[in-house]
Amino acid sequence: MEFKPHAYQAHCIEKILEINKIGLFLDMGLGKTVTTLTAVKELKYNRFLVRKVLVIAPKKVAEGTWTKEKDKWEHTKMLRVSQVLGSQIKRIRALNIPADIYIINRENVCWLVDYYKQAWPFDMVIVDESSSFKSHKAKRFKALASMSGHINRMVELTGTPSPNGLEDLWSQIFLLDGGERLGRRYTQFRERYFDPGDRGQNVIYNYKAKPGTEESILEKISDICISMKAEDYLQLPDIIYHQIPVTLDVKAEKAYRELERKMVLALPEDEEEISVTSAAALSNKLLQLSNGAIYDEDHEVHEIHGCKIEAFLELIESLNGKSVLVFYNFQHDRVRILKALEKLKLRVRELRTTEDEDAWNQHEVDVLLTHPASSAYGLNLQQGGNHVIWFGLTWNYELYTQANKRLHRQGQEEKVIIHHLVCSGTRDEDVMLALEKKEDVQNWVMESLKARIRKIRQEGIM
Numbered sequence: 372m373e374f375k376p377h378a379y380q381a382h383c384i385e386k387i388l389e390i391n392k393i394g395l396f397l398d399m400g401l402g403k404t405v406t407t408l409t410a411v412k413e414l415k416y417n418r419f420l421v422r423k424v425l426v427i428a429p430k431k432v433a434e435g436t437w438t439k440e441k442d443k444w445e446h447t448k449m450l451r452v453s454q455v456l457g458s459q460i461k462r463i464r465a466l467n468i469p470a471d472i473y474i475i476n477r478e479n480v481c482w483l484v485d486y487y488k489q490a491w492p493f494d495m496v497i498v499d500e501s502s503s504f505k506s507h508k509a510k511r512f513k514a515l516a517s518m519s520g521h522i523n524r525m526v527e528l529t530g531t532p533s534p535n536g537l538e539d540l541w542s543q544i545f546l547l548d549g550g551e552r553l554g555r556r557y558t559q560f561r562e563r564y565f566d567p568g569d570r571g572q573n574v575i576y577n578y579k580a581k582p583g584t585e586e587s588i589l590e591k592i593s594d595i596c597i598s599m600k601a602e603d604y605l606q607l608p609d610i611i612y613h614q615i616p617v618t619l620d621v622k623a624e625k626a627y628r629e630l631e632r633k634m635v636l637a638l639p640e641d642e643e644e645i646s647v648t649s650a651a652a653l654s655n656k657l658l659q660l661s662n663g664a665i666y667d668e669d670h671e672v673h674e675i676h677g678c679k680i681e682a683f684l685e686l687i688e689s690l691n692g693k694s695v696l697v698f699y700n701f702q703h704d705r706v707r708i709l710k711a712l713e714k715l716k717l718r719v720r721e722l723r724t725t726e727d728e729d730a731w732n733q734h735e736v737d738v739l740l741t742h743p744a745s746s747a748y749g750l751n752l753q754q755g756g757n758h759v760i761w762f763g764l765t766w767n768y769e770l771y772t773q774a775n776k777r778l779h780r781q782g783q784e785e786k787v788i789i790h791h792l793v794c795s796g797t798r799d800e801d802v803m804l805a806l807e808k809k810e811d812v813q814n815w816v817m818e819s820l821k822a823r824i825r826k827i828r829q830e831g832i833m
Contacts, residue, residue, distance in 0.1 A: 432749030435725030694756030700763025
């Protein structure tokens with residue numbers, strides 16, 4: 372296929388060539404991969420400015436997306452790709468294959484740095500989904516930062532550079548400029564732009580941006596970062612969000628209320644003493660129970676009800692044979708969904724390999740089952756269908772939006788419909804509200820939980 376870049380793609384290609392280390396914060400569906408591959412070909416074969424290119428990507432993206440994308444276009448077919456994946460022996464073998472681009476999953480970045488040490492051979496690094504390097508404490512960030520002196524060119528790609536707030540930007544920008552714009556240390560950055568937020572006993576749980584922080588940060592990084600939203604450049608079909616209320620039966624309702632009350636009463640009396648960890652643990656348990664099963668302390672699964680499974684099967688039936696992408700939250704959800712689908716004569720697959728992705732896009736799959744953490748990034752699934760079902764919901768807004776964009780992206784020809792199975796009167800409803808708020812989700816988790824705790828304790832007094 373011949374590549375005819377949109378004006379914004381041509382602009383981004385030119386900027387990659389012009390700026391040695393750049394962040395392309397492009398929304399999902401704007402063609403980040405082909406844009407970057409085009410620049411790589413120009414830099415290596417026309418300008419002779421790079422020798423070895425390393426792509427760091429989420430595992431599923433590393434397995435298929437980059438290779439497929441370069442094979443799709445006439446001008447990039449000639450690029451040689453080596454996938455540095457699998458066992459250590461396979462990875463070492465792949466590193467010794469002559470190639471233009473070496474692709475590794477982000478989990479193996481520390482291994483790669485340790486393997487080469489000061490003999491690091493990659494003079495250009497592309498970080499696909501750079502938001503996975505947002506933590507300044509993460510080993511992968513520290514490992515990659517230690518190689519900055521050997522890396523002449525870097526491209527960071529993501530649609531959501533600051534999924535949990537502006538604090539996420541520091542480490543990503545540090546990889547580009549070594550701290551020149553936002554400070555050489557994270558603590559300097561935080562002190563300059565943020566004030567302490569919620570706190571407990573000598574513990575600060577979060578920080579809140581000072582007035583004008585966003586404008587100031589964006590101005591400082593504007594010379595090395597390009598940010599574009601899909602709605603400004605693409606005419607995508609509509610996306611429709613559909614909530615399906617699920618009513619718990621009497622037994623399930625009782626089990627949910629008893630668990631909620633038991634866990635709430637075990638929490639500290641003072642709301643300010645409740646940690647993010649204990650709040651997350653409670654939310655996790657309640658979301659499991661909303662879905663129909665729960666893990667005990669030994670990680671054994673206990674099935675409590677089938678209310679959501681029944682609603683799920685009814686929804687599948689109502690789609691009348693239309694292919695559907697299904698996201699689950701817990702492993703016991705996956706097991707019960709697969710068991711329930713056995714009764715139906717449907718072509719069911721789990722999304723694990725590029726073969727599964729291809730089968731879906733070739734309309735050989737009726738139900739494609741996956742966890743958003745393993746498939747939210749980079750995969751092109753828009754050819755296979757236009758329906759998404761969230762069986763189990765996630766608080767993670769970044770994962771949620773990225774997962775939905777697997778279908779709602781360039782090339783989709785139908786309206787995309789996102790179905791949510793929401794158990795009435797449960798933590799499911801709080802998750803939906805948090806996702807609709809779009810930002811400050813962590814704070815919403817705490818505040819909604821505290822409101823629920825107050826209600827339960829008042830009921831206990833009455």
